[in-house]
Amino acid sequence: MKMTWLAALPLLVCLTKGFAQSPAEAPSTRKFEQLPGSDRDAHDCIPSAGYLWCDAMKRCERPWELAKEKKFSDTAEAFDKFCANAPKKEHKQK
Numbered sequence: 001m002k003m004t005w006l007a008a009l010p011l012l013v014c015l016t017k018g019f020a021q022s023p024a025e026a027p028s029t030r031k032f033e034q035l036p037g038s039d040r041d042a043h044d045c046i047p048s049a050g051y052l053w054c055d056a057m058k059r060c061e062r063p064w065e066l067a068k069e070k071k072f073s074d075t076a077e078a079f080d081k082f083c084a085n086a087p088k089k090e091h092k093q094k
Contacts, residue, residue: 054083 037046043053045060054061061083067074072082079085 052079053085054079055085056083 037049039046039048041047041053043060045051045053050062050064051060052063053059054066057066063076063079064074066082067078070082072078
């Protein structure tokens with residue numbers, strides 16, 4: 001049995017309709033979330049990866065790793081004291 005283009009037209013419309021994007025989903029109007037690890041602070045540290053600035057070391061450090069290495073308590077206060085940083089409320093405990 002030979003299928004004509006006219007008979008295949010409704011099938012083609014149904015198949016292609018699913019691939020079309022609505023204006024609300026168009027790439028130019030979508031809101032993209034920030035990629036993990038793409039956040040940076042004033043010292044170019046990546047807070048979402050656990051890095052905070054340590055003034056004493058002059059580099060970004062993970063507080064719990066530095067605490068283990070330098071043998072001080074794993075608290076925000078101890079990290080700030082060791083690094084000679086001004087205490088901050090946004091430190092998170094692991």
